[in-house]
Amino acid sequence: MRQAKWHLVIPHSTSRSPSLGQSPGQPSLGQPSLGPFPLGAHPEAGGVRFAVASSVAEAVDVCLVGSDGSERRVPLGERTFGVWHGVVPGVGPGQRYGYRVHGPWDPDRELRCDPAKLLVDPYARRVRGAVTDLDVAAERGRDSLGAVPLSVVTAHGGPDTGTRPGVPWERTVLYELHVGGFTRTHPDVPPEHRGTYLGLGHPAVLAYLTDLGVTTVELLPVQAFCDEPSLQHRGRHNYWGYSPLALLAVHPGYAAVPGAEVEEFRTMVGALHAAGIEVVLDVVPNHTCEGGVDGPTLAYRGLDAPGYYLRGDLTGCGNTLDAGSPTVVRLVTDALRYWAGELGVDGFRFDLASVLGRPHGGAFDPDAPLLTAIVTDPLLSGCKLIAEPWDATAEGYRVGGFGVQYAEWNGRYRDAVRDFWRGRSGVSELASRLAGSSDLYAASGRRPWASVNFVTAHDGFTLRDLVSYDRKHNDANGEGGTDGTDDNRSWNCGVEGETDDPGIVGLRARQA
CATH class of the missing domain: 3.20.20.80 (Glycosidases)
Known part of the structure; x- marks a missing residue:
């Protein structure tokens, strides 16, 4: 039987600068870990296990960022199933970090590896900071440390989240x-x-x-x-x-x-x-x-x-x-x-x-x-x-x-109610929607509560808008009215927008 051994694999990349950002006496490679999963940064005894997926990288550094903005780069020495991973000793929860990826830059093949960019961990459980310089974050070759958010190593656990209420679908509001x-x-x-x-x-x-x-x-x-x-x-x-x-x-x-x-x-x-x-x-x-x-x-x-x-x-x-x-x-x-x-x-x-x-x-x-x-x-x-x-x-x-x-x-429920409300449709479509939209859901074996019925939501007009405007007026956001749908199925009750006409104000109040 062949004896199993740990191997630290040092990836080769001509674009790498191995010594850049490393402090004297620090390990140049993440120490061996038991495997690539789970992904993310996970505190373990004496350190943190980092794992990040990239099938195109030639090498990956985990970059530890100090409170003073300094950076220590530790190459992840193991690659398994397209995941770069390793254990970095001496760090724990609260450590800010990111990744730098060495590899091909070929936009024609959608490849955009740029080790100048400090990358957020897709599996980060905390992030800190914001994009402070869009040009630095976008332009190839410009170091983005200090201009982009950072990931933060986070321990598991916390306050009790209690017992799930388990509300049946048919009673859900x-x-x-x-x-x-x-x-x-x-x-x-x-x-x-x-x-x-x-x-x-x-x-x-x-x-x-x-x-x-x-x-x-x-x-x-x-x-x-x-x-x-x-x-x-x-x-x-x-x-x-x-x-x-x-x-x-x-x-x-x-x-x-x-x-x-x-x-x-x-x-x-x-x-x-x-x-x-x-x-x-x-x-x-x-x-x-x-x-x-x-x-x-x-x-x-x-x-x-x-x-x-x-x-x-x-x-x-x-x-x-x-x-x-x-x-x-x-x-x-x-x-x-x-x-x-x-x-x-x-x-x-x-x-x-x-x-x-x-x-x-x-x-x-x-x-x-x-x-x-x-x-x-x-x-x-x-x-x-x-x-x-x-x-x-x-x-x-x-x-x-x-x-x-x-x-x-159920977008058809929303549209049917709005159309009936403003007198643009008959009762047949409305009845189908109020009865559970079996024409949409029964064939697949779904019950009436598969239809989440709503009239307004975060998209489009509010309830007040529906009785105040015939068309959208998204003027304050600087997008010139190009954002959002024009299909709002609303009725302004006779005047577009705000009015002090008591008849229209009263009609709107009765409508909504």
Whole structure:
């Protein structure tokens, strides 16, 4: 029998500068680890095990960033199944880090490895900082340390998230809300907790939700997000959160205490559960904050662009994650398991979910690898799973087209109610929608509660807008009215916008 031995493999790359950023006496290679999984940064006895996927890299450094901004680069010496990994001794939770990837630069083949770029770990469970210089983050060869966010090593565990309420689907009343906005002006929430996870878990807020009959809150994105390039160029910020940076990281901007976002999120979940309220997250596993190919290199593009992205764009956001890539399937399912298992959430609403059913950008398939991986996972299959059944293309409009375990945002219910409300349709279509839309869901074996019925949401007009405007007036955001749909099916009741006419004001109040 041959004796097994550990081997440290030193990758060769002419683009590498092995000594750059290393301190005298420090190891030049991450020490051996037991294997490549799980991915991410995991504290172990005496150090941290780092693992990051890249099928195109020739070498990968994990870069440890000190409180003074100094950097120590430690090459990861092992590569297994396309994952670069190793243990770095002497570091622990709270350590800031990133990756530098050495490899080919060939945009014609979608290869954009640039060791000058410090990359966020896609599996980071905390991130810190923001993009402070878009040009530095985007231009090849310019060192981005100090201009981009950093990953933070994070220990597992934290406050108890409580017992899942387990509300049956047929009794579910969803309330979509924005963590940062929902309590921002609430008079009963302490000022330091307004607009935070702790604010959402405040007793006065819980009492309000339960008095309304809400069984389940659906939180707009709380995965760490970043301002996309188009907003940064105009000096604006992303309020809604549909611009993800790291799918496992809790967004730090909603923490009352900087750096305590994981603990505060778990505390919020525990408080909601204690009140009998489920927590569903609006997740965005269809694109990232890196924008188009001329955008910043913050993580995915620099690690393995062909392994993460399609060549085309199905989202209208500049890039699209490839739901047919094993790297993406693994990242998304690992992230969902972390939120459901470690952080205690009860379900997920998938933004532009049709993208998840279009592997490699092809035709929609309800049995696509990513959609199937989610519903066959032992943990995730027990969660509430809600699809937004469209993307930014005609092929992606799939209301009624998802598999049996997915509920769906029923856009046809929304449209039918709005049309009937303004006298543009008869009762037949409305009756079908109010009766459970069996024409959409029964053939696949789904029950009426597979239809998530809504009239307004974060997209498009608010309820007040529906009775105040015939057309959109998105003037304040600097996009010249090009954003959002023009199909709002609204009626201004006789005057476009604000008015002091008592007849119109009264009519609007009766309508909405």
